[in-house]
């Protein structure tokens with residue numbers, strides 16, 4: 329289990345431990361399972377994975393994948409972000425961040441649940457992934473830093489944050505008080521979760537609207553904060569989803585619910601692009617950097 333930080337940022341020692349733990353694990357696909365119309369589970373096994381150590385329940389890795397049109401890696405164990413930038417465009421690895429859903433150290437296997445959104449190079453790789461396909465995983469890293477006095481949790485996610493929600497619910501004590509709010513496309517995208525006696529879960533369906541457009545997560549969290557169910561005492565809120573949706577939830581929790589910066593970790597896992605208003609939204613997001621506690 330990772331040390332829990334007591335400030336809004338992990339301690340210097342924690343942060344150094346996290347940086348030291350970042351490695352590049354070369355491995356290959358050993359199983360693929362279509363969990364739902366949008367979610368594909370990719371299981372990697374073998375290779376360097378015997379050396380993988382647990383960091384935190386939301387631990388995430390950058391998938392380094394063969395370049396478009398290639399089936400072999402263009403990088404090796406000398407990989408660094410500096411050297412990869414010097415590669416020609418045609419040899420640039422494809423990739424994106426994904427959350428480790430399960431780790432079976434004895435079998436040197438890891439599961440990742442990948443959303444098959446369109447279009448996206450990493451999602452396209454996952455859609456066509458087959459046993460034997462090679463990849464490298466750069467990580468682990470974490471954004472899960474609950475203060476040590478935390479008495480309850482709020483977890484907020486779309487499909488991309490759902491693997492983290494699943495892993496966190498399995499990690500927390502069996503009697504933990506947790507409010508979970510998850511938005512998915514429809515009922516078919518719900519995933520089985522470990523629900524303890526004090527876990528309350530709200531599933532939201534987009535009803536045909538594109539991901540990252542509904543504002544549903546913020547509305548549901550607002551209702552929750554205004555309800556008698558909103559817990560007292562120090563809590564911790566973690567979330568992963570579309571960037572602007574996470575910004576809206578973060579603002580609510582910080583400004584309306586009065587949670588301190590160290591109590592809120594809402595991470596933009598992806599960014600809806602190419603629509604009118606993007607530039608203004610970018611400026612809005614940056615304003616949050618200047619929040620006071």
Ligand SMILES: Cc1cc2nc3c(=O)[nH]c(=O)nc-3n(C[C@H](O)[C@H](O)[C@H](O)COP(=O)(O)OP(=O)(O)OC[C@H]3O[C@@H](n4cnc5c(N)ncnc54)[C@H](O)[C@@H]3O)c2cc1C
Pocket residue numbers: 388423424425426427428440441442443444445446447448449450451452487488489491492539568595596597598599600601602
């Ligand atoms: C810490 C962290 C953990 C993550 N964990 C997971 C995980 O476990 N599972 C998972 O599926 N994703 C996860 N993500 C999100 C994933 O990294 C992004 O969705 C990423 O953009 C996918 O890369 P891509 O190459 O497929 O698409 P990109 O090239 O990044 O984007 C292409 C287009 O697709 C759009 N797009 C990107 N993601 C989505 C989406 N989910 N739905 C709809 N449109 C989208 C973009 O707006 C863009 O227009 C995580 C991200 C972070 C930062």
